[in-house]
Amino acid sequence: MMVENLSPPLLEARQVAKHFGGVKALRDVSLSIRQGEVYGLIGPNGAGKTTLFNCLTGLYVPDGGSFIFAGSPLAADAPHEAAARGIARTFQNIRLFGNMTALENVMVGRHLRTRAGVFGAIFRDPKTRAEEAAIQRRAEELLHYVGIADRAWDLANNLSYGDQRRLEIARALATEPKLLCLDEPAAGMNATETAELRRLIEGIRQDGTTVLLIEHDVKLVMGLCDRVAVLDYGEKICEDVPAAVQRDQRVIEAYLGGGHLA
Amino acid sequence: METFLQQIINGLVQGSIYALVALGYTMVYGIMGLINFAHGEVVMIGTLVAITVIGGLMAAGVPAVVAGGTGVLAAVVVCMAIGWWLERVAYRPLRHAPRLTPLITAIGMSIVLQNVAMIVWGRNYRTFPSLIRSESFEVAGASFTTVQVMIVSVSTLMMAGLLLLIYRTKLGMAMRATAQNPQVASLMGVNIDRVIAAAFVVGSALGAVAGVMVGSYYEIAHYQMGSMLGLKAFTAAVLGGIGNIAGAVAGGVLLGIIEALGAGYIGDLTHGFLGSHYQDIFAFIVLIGVLMFRPSGLFGEKTGDRA
Amino acid sequence: MKWMNSRSAAGIALVAVALVALPFVAAMGGQAWVRIVDFAILYVFLALGLNIVVGLAGLLDLGYVAFYAVGAYVYALLASPHFGLHLPFWAIVPMGAATACVFGVLLGTPTLKLRGDYLAIVTLGFGEIIRIFLNNLNAPVNITNGAQGITLIDPVAIGGFKFSGTTQILGISLSGPQKYYFLLVALAIVVILINLRLQHSRIGRAWQAIREDEVAAKAIGINTRNIKLLAFAMGASFGGVAGGIFSAMQGFVSPESFSLVESISILSMVVLGGMGHIPGVILGAVLLTVLPELLRYGVGPVQQALFGKVLVDPESLRMLIFGLALVLVMRWRPAGLWPSSERRRELAEKT
Ligand SMILES: Nc1ncnc2c1ncn2[C@@H]1O[C@H](COP(=O)(O)OP(=O)(O)OP(=O)(O)O)[C@@H](O)[C@H]1O
Ligand SMILES: [Mg+2]
Numbered sequence: 001m002m003v004e005n006l007s008p009p010l011l012e013a014r015q016v017a018k019h020f021g022g023v024k025a026l027r028d029v030s031l032s033i034r035q036g037e038v039y040g041l042i043g044p045n046g047a048g049k050t051t052l053f054n055c056l057t058g059l060y061v062p063d064g065g066s067f068i069f070a071g072s073p074l075a076a077d078a079p080h081e082a083a084a085r086g087i088a089r090t091f092q093n094i095r096l097f098g099n100m101t102a103l104e105n106v107m108v109g110r111h112l113r114t115r116a117g118v119f120g121a122i123f124r125d126p127k128t129r130a131e132e133a134a135i136q137r138r139a140e141e142l143l144h145y146v147g148i149a150d151r152a153w154d155l156a157n158n159l160s161y162g163d164q165r166r167l168e169i170a171r172a173l174a175t176e177p178k179l180l181c182l183d184e185p186a187a188g189m190n191a192t193e194t195a196e197l198r199r200l201i202e203g204i205r206q207d208g209t210t211v212l213l214i215e216h217d218v219k220l221v222m223g224l225c226d227r228v229a230v231l232d233y234g235e236k237i238c239e240d241v242p243a244a245v246q247r248d249q250r251v252i253e254a255y256l257g258g259g260h261l262a
Numbered sequence: 263m264e265t266f267l268q269q270i271i272n273g274l275v276q277g278s279i280y281a282l283v284a285l286g287y288t289m290v291y292g293i294m295g296l297i298n299f300a301h302g303e304v305v306m307i308g309t310l311v312a313i314t315v316i317g318g319l320m321a322a323g324v325p326a327v328v329a330g331g332t333g334v335l336a337a338v339v340v341c342m343a344i345g346w347w348l349e350r351v352a353y354r355p356l357r358h359a360p361r362l363t364p365l366i367t368a369i370g371m372s373i374v375l376q377n378v379a380m381i382v383w384g385r386n387y388r389t390f391p392s393l394i395r396s397e398s399f400e401v402a403g404a405s406f407t408t409v410q411v412m413i414v415s416v417s418t419l420m421m422a423g424l425l426l427l428i429y430r431t432k433l434g435m436a437m438r439a440t441a442q443n444p445q446v447a448s449l450m451g452v453n454i455d456r457v458i459a460a461a462f463v464v465g466s467a468l469g470a471v472a473g474v475m476v477g478s479y480y481e482i483a484h485y486q487m488g489s490m491l492g493l494k495a496f497t498a499a500v501l502g503g504i505g506n507i508a509g510a511v512a513g514g515v516l517l518g519i520i521e522a523l524g525a526g527y528i529g530d531l532t533h534g535f536l537g538s539h540y541q542d543i544f545a546f547i548v549l550i551g552v553l554m555f556r557p558s559g560l561f562g563e564k565t566g567d568r569a
Numbered sequence: 570m571k572w573m574n575s576r577s578a579a580g581i582a583l584v585a586v587a588l589v590a591l592p593f594v595a596a597m598g599g600q601a602w603v604r605i606v607d608f609a610i611l612y613v614f615l616a617l618g619l620n621i622v623v624g625l626a627g628l629l630d631l632g633y634v635a636f637y638a639v640g641a642y643v644y645a646l647l648a649s650p651h652f653g654l655h656l657p658f659w660a661i662v663p664m665g666a667a668t669a670c671v672f673g674v675l676l677g678t679p680t681l682k683l684r685g686d687y688l689a690i691v692t693l694g695f696g697e698i699i700r701i702f703l704n705n706l707n708a709p710v711n712i713t714n715g716a717q718g719i720t721l722i723d724p725v726a727i728g729g730f731k732f733s734g735t736t737q738i739l740g741i742s743l744s745g746p747q748k749y750y751f752l753l754v755a756l757a758i759v760v761i762l763i764n765l766r767l768q769h770s771r772i773g774r775a776w777q778a779i780r781e782d783e784v785a786a787k788a789i790g791i792n793t794r795n796i797k798l799l800a801f802a803m804g805a806s807f808g809g810v811a812g813g814i815f816s817a818m819q820g821f822v823s824p825e826s827f828s829l830v831e832s833i834s835i836l837s838m839v840v841l842g843g844m845g846h847i848p849g850v851i852l853g854a855v856l857l858t859v860l861p862e863l864l865r866y867g868v869g870p871v872q873q874a875l876f877g878k879v880l881v882d883p884e885s886l887r888m889l890i891f892g893l894a895l896v897l898v899m900r901w902r903p904a905g906l907w908p909s910s911e912r913r914r915e916l917a918e919k920t
Contacts, residue, residue, distance in 0.1 A: 057788055083790030091788075097781035100774070108778045112790030114771055118799065121770030122763050128770075135771070175789050297686060352896055359903035361685070362629065366840045369833050370895030377889040381881055489829070493693070500690045543701050546694030553687055554679045 010035045010070060010210050011056075011087075011179055017064035018051050018234075025051040027234040028065065033179070038201065038211040040225035040242070042218075044255060047231040049214045050092055053181055057089050058082040070178060084112055086178035090168040090185060092214075098157035102148060102167050105156050106139035109174025142170040146200060162193040169200065173209075180204060181212045186220055198224060222246065230254065267404040269522040275410045275479065277518020278417035282472035283495035284502070284510040285424060286465030292441045292505035293461045296353060299368035302492015303375035304344055304466050308337040308473030309390075309483040310383050317391045330393040337470040344375070345466025349459050372489075379485040387484050390477040413475045420471055421511055424464070428507060433460055441505065490542070497545050501552055503562025512561060520548050592750040603746040607818065609858040610753040611811055616838040616854040617760050617847065618807025623836065624845035625773060626800035627780025629689040631832055632676070632696030636805040638703060638827035639672050640665035640812025642713060645822045648723040651714060658725045662813040669809025670802045672699075677801035681794055696832050703824040718823025725752065725817040732817070749818050756814070760807065764847050767803075776800055777845075841898055843905030852907050861891050 015028040025048045033039045041049050054060040056067055058079035067074040075081050097105050114135055120128030143149045146166040151159055156167060165185055172180055182201070186194045194217065201224055205211055215221045221228060222242040229239040232254040238245055245251055283305055290298045316333035320326065352371050356364045396407045428434035439447035440457045448454050476491065477483045494517065502513025524544035552560060595602040615637060622630045643665040647656045680691045707715030724733035724745070732752060733745045767773045775796045778786040787793050816822050834857060842853020864887040872879050872886075898906060 059784060059788065079787035080790045080792045083788060089788055091785065095782050095785035095788075097778050097785065099781055100777055104774060104777075108774045108786070108791070109789050111771060111775050111778075116771045118767070118772055118803065121767050121772050124766065132771070171789060291686075295686075297689070352900075355900055356903060359899070360844070362623070362840045362844065363899050363903045365629075366837055367896050367899045369837060370892045370899065373888055373892030374896065377885040377892065380885040381889070385882075493697070493829070496690060497694065500687060504686070539705050540701060543698045546691075546698050549694055550679065550691055553683055553691060557683050557687065559687075 008035055009033060009068075011212075012068040013052070013056070013065065014068065015065035016052065016055055016062050016067065018048075018055055018060060018062050024234050026055070026062070029231070029234070029236050030065075031229050031236060031239060033210060033212060034226075036205070036208065036210055037226040038205050038213060038224050040221045040228035041212060041214045041231065042216070042221055042228060042245075043231035048234040049231055050183055051234075052231070053089060053183055053212075053214065056082070056181065057087055080112075083175055083177075086176070087181065088172035088175045088177035088179070089181040090165070090172055090183055092183040092187070094161075094164050094168060096156040096164055096167060096171070098155065100156060101153050102143060102156055102159060102163075103136070103139055103152040105167055106142050106170045106174050107135050109142075109171040110135045110138060112175050139170075139174065142173055143167075145173070145203075146170045147196065161188050162190075165189065165197075166200070169204075173204070177209060179210045179212060181214075183214045184216060185213070186215055186217045194220060265526055266523075267402060269526040270519060271404055271406050271410065273519030273522030274515060275406075275413050275518070276522060277498075277515035278414050279472050279475050279479070279491075279514075280495045280498045280518050281511045281514025282417050282420060282468050282475070283491060284499040284514045285421070285507065286469045287492075287496050288499040288502075288504055288507060288510040289437075289461045289465045290458075291499070292507075293437060294353075294357070294444075294458055296364050297368065297496065298348070298353075298462075298465075299365065299492070300348055300352075300372040300375055301465065301469060302488035302490075302495070303372045303379070304341050304348075304488075305469040305473040305476070305491060306483070306485065306488030307344060307375060307379055308341045308470035309477040309487065310379060310388065310485070311340045311470075312337040312474045312477060313388050313390055313483055314383075316393065320391055326393045329391075334471065334474050337474055338467050341466040341470035341473070342463045345462040345469075346459055349462040354455070354458075372492075376485055376488065383485055385485070387482045390481045390483060392481065393478065409478055413479060416471065416475065420468055424468065424507070427464065433457070437461060494545050497549050500559055501549055503559030506559070506561050509559060509561035513559070516560075517545055517548070520544055588754055592747040600744055600746055603744065603750060605859060605862045607746055607749050607753055609855045610750070610757050611815060611818075612835070612838060612854040612858045613757050613851050614753070614760050614814075615808060615811045615835050616842070616850050617757075617764050618804045618811065619835050620764065620839050620845065620847070620850045621767065621776070621807070622800050622804035623839055624850065625768060625780065626776040626797060627685075628681075628797060628800060629685050630692045630801075630804065631689050631829075631836065632692035632694070632699075633804065633808055633835055634827045634829070634832040635676075635696040635699040636669040636672060636808030637812040637815070637831070638699055638824075639669045639805075640809030641816040641822045641826070642703065642719075642812070643668050643809070644813040644816035645719040645722050646712075648817070649719050650721050651719050655723055658723075658727060658813075658817060662810055665813040666806040666809040669805040669812070673801040673805025674798060677798045681797045681801070693829065693832070696827075696829060700824050700827050700829075703827065713824075716824060718821060718825075720821050722816050722820045722822065724820065725749070725814070733820075753814070756810075761847060761851070768847070772796070772799065780845075837895060841895065841905055843908035846905070846907060846909035849905050849907035849909070853905065856906075857891075860894065861887060864890055 009032040011033040013029055013031050015030050016026055017028050018026040029048070029052060041052065043049055051060065055062045058075070058077055058081065061077045069085055069087065074085065097108060100108070114131050116128045116131050140149065140152065143152050146169055148159070148163050148166050148170070151163055156164065159167060169182070169185065186197055189197060198220060201211060201213070213221065213225060225242055227239065228242050228245045230237050230245060230251050237250045237254060238248045240248065283301070286301045287298060290296055312333040315336040316329045319329035319332060348371055352367050353364055356367060394408060396409045398405045398407050428437060436447065436452045436457045437460065439450065439452055440454055444454055476487070495514065498513035498517040499510045500513070501517060502509025502511070521541055521544050525541040528540055556562070591606060592603050595606045619630065619633045622628050622633070644661050646652055647654050647661045647664070648658070676692065676695050680688055683691060703713045704716050706713040713719070724731060726732065732748045735742055735744050736748065775786070775791050778791060779793050779796060783793055838853040838857045839850050841857065842851065843849025865883070868886045869879055869883040872881065872883070
């Protein structure tokens with residue numbers, strides 16, 4: 001624990017606020033995620049977790065506050081720049097490129113880290129061909145890494161639910177993220193699949209990628225995360241190691257009081 | 263100043279016709295997300311049916327009022343039937359097809375309707391029988407005719423009727439529910455098929471009335487008149503925010519006025535470089551301008567992608 | 570590319586022989602048929618250009634004909650007595666492509682953040698604006714010669730070789746349209762290759778990703794605006810080149826050739842054939858060019874034979890059948906006549 005506390009923050013959210021009409025989805029949320037940790041974000045339905053992801057990845061423009069990533073502020077409203085800086089994500093309601101193969105989905109993920117333009121595409125010069133081969137090789141490795149190498153040539157639409165979730169992770173990893181944001185990756189998975197997912201996330205952490213994890217599966221969160229923050233009605237009500245969070249009175253109230261159980 | 267007022271009046275008349283046609287586009291789009299390209303042709307057929315019926319009856323010595331009423335009724339009935347048939351035969355089988363498929367069907371249908379009209383009514387311009395002796399009034403230096411007054415008041419009535427239908431009847435409620443979320447609406451017991459068919463039928467009825475008004479305003483009609491009219495009306499619907507009823511009306515009136523003012527002043531504005539034959543480009547330039555700043559039209563909801 | 574096996578080699582040889590023989594077979598029905606075949610190939614070219622925008626990037630462009638018009642007029646103005654300029658073909662066509670490309674970017678920049686159907690109507694409006702300008706830019710300064718159009722446009726000539734008039738080559742007599750045929754086939758093959766290569770490239774995948782899910786494409790770092798603009802610009806350039814060839818081949822251009830109906834037919838070719846699938850798009854273009862012509866020649870005589878007289882105006886009957894064909898194909902083959910096998914599979918599983 002001591003060692004981890006010393007590592008510098010990779011991401012800092014400073015009083016991020018977002019509202020939709022009257023709904024205050026985020027109320028001045030501040031948090032800081034350290035390099036190399038798995039940081040859990042939990043909270044009842046509608047607490048604002050996904051909204052935080054959307055602000056962080058530039059899909060929504062926050063109404064207040066800012067994000068500092070790897071030492072400098074993130075531009076609002078520029079998703080592709082957030083990705084370029086090293087933030088990758090998956091979506092709660094899976095968003096794959098449905099009519100493309102699993103392999104192609106991951107290959108698109110390499111877009112950011114490759115160069116070839118129209119000229120290269122048309123003339124297929126040796127440099128482009130080498131790059132293209134490297135893209136494919138890397139994509140195959142990633143499919144293997146998440147355990148769906150045998151589905152490479154299937155359309156993303158035709159994969160099983162669990163495989164689609166894993167494909168989304170592979171696609172996100174293809175962008176070489178420093179911070180991987182997973183929005184309920186275990187949703188809809190059975191126990192075996194969840195166990196495999198847990199191993200996958202542990203592996204990702206071991207490879208040096210920081211993970212920000214939204215998850216309703218309490219066992220998974222408590223088992224995986226170094227620290228956990230709890231959102232309720234857009235407010236961060238608690239941030240601590242999992243064991244402490246589980247005992248926190250406000251957290252228990254948030255889950256019980258609102259009538260929703262995790 | 264006089265021309266200004268005059269152009270506003272002309273624009274208002276033209277605009278209320280656009281608005282009626284635009285409602286047909288916007289209702290169908292709001293409920294099923296389809297651009298019914300054939301709607302302009304439905305309007306055209308409405309005009310031609312009215313011409314035939316009114317002309318025939320008046321030739322037989324029927325009084326103008328009766329002939330006119332029957333003509334409008336006939337146009338409305340024929341157009342409603344066509345609208346219903348279009349939905350039933352062309353679009354319903356394609357509800358789950360890829361997005362562009364129904365668009366091509368709509369284009370095909372508009373070619374079909376146009377050429378059926380040409381076979382039935384021929385290639386030549388048809389004159390619209392004059393029903394009432396149009397008189398001119400003059401107010402503050404601007405003049406307007408009985409026909410113009412009738413067009414504006416009839417469209418206003420029709421729009422009021424539509425609003426009543428949408429906000430005060432069960433069918434209207436079902437329509438609004440379907441537009442919000444078809445799945446949920448159907449779970450709540452809304453018969454989606456009926457709602458969609460109703461949108462087509464009601465839209466076509468409004469189109470038929472608009473068709474009769476265009477005919478009596480310009481006093482001629484032609485099997486190709488539907489395309490440009492449809493295009494402008496669709497532009498009006500988009501301008502107002504497609505899917506939005508009030509937006510279609512506002513967009514239509516606005517477009518009519520902008521066009522009239524544009525045509526009236528473009529010569530002065532460009533020192534004679536561009537003449538009034540550029541009238542048709544205003545619609546599109548305004549459209550592009552508005553969408554640049556309000557990507558969902560003037561009154562459209564901001565539909566941020568929910569990620 | 571893997572080594573071809575002997576069967577596909579034989580297939581390619583067969584296609585090549587058919588392509589060479591086609592203009593001579595068509596000539597048996599008269600030079601008019603050779604011209605129809607020429608147009609079919611020109612439309613293949615255009616449809617493949619639009620396929621980049623609509624099929625790959627998923628941007629519904631209803632004003633594609635504007636770029637075709639720009640290319641055609643650039644050629645017409647620079648190679649006709651209208652301004653007394655007679656620049657060579659190889660010099661103008663790239664200019665036409667570049668001008669069309671600039672127009673593509675001009676249209677794209679303000680509009681690409683619009684949602685699909687809004688983009689459709691804006692592109693449609695843009696096409697109309699271009700046509701109206703072409704129609705009216707004859708006063709006060711005569712630039713386009715208005716509705717009369719521009720005549721006496723130079724035919725294509727490369728070096729000393731003219732593509733108009735009849736020439737003897739190796740003892741074979743080739744008519745103007747037949748020479749254009751070979752030029753067009755050569756260009757079409759280039760366009761097909763470019764399309765194929767783009768589709769399986771970094772840029773092509775980015776286009777498809779945007780088509781499939783724009784939000785997800787942004788989130789993995791694709792600069793969707795730039796990549797969409799690129800699609801627009803590429804498609805526009807193809808349109809520009811096709812326009813230049815059209816101008817030269819016809820010797821005459823007028824705004825009438827660039828109406829909304831034209832945009833719509835090109836779009837129909839793409840969708841009817843099988844969006845995003847190159848063989849499908851080619852099929853769509855050929856069918857939609859040749860079918861109306863067949864009907865043009867067939868509808869009158871068939872009525873004559875059946876009823877002893879022409880009952881219905883052949884022109885409208887022809888268009889009527891054409892419209893019905895569009896509706897029926899979409900009804901029974903919603904993904905187009907020849908969709909890619911992946912799409913076919915997907916549709917089959919949905920139903
Ligand atoms: N695009 C949007 N437009 C309007 N309201 C929104 C939008 N996105 C989110 N909200 C609202 O913001 C609040 C927070 O939603 P959010 O999706 O962030 O919750 P969450 O914590 O991810 O919940 P869940 O566990 O159900 O995924 C909710 O009330 C939601 O309805
Ligand atoms: Mg969520």
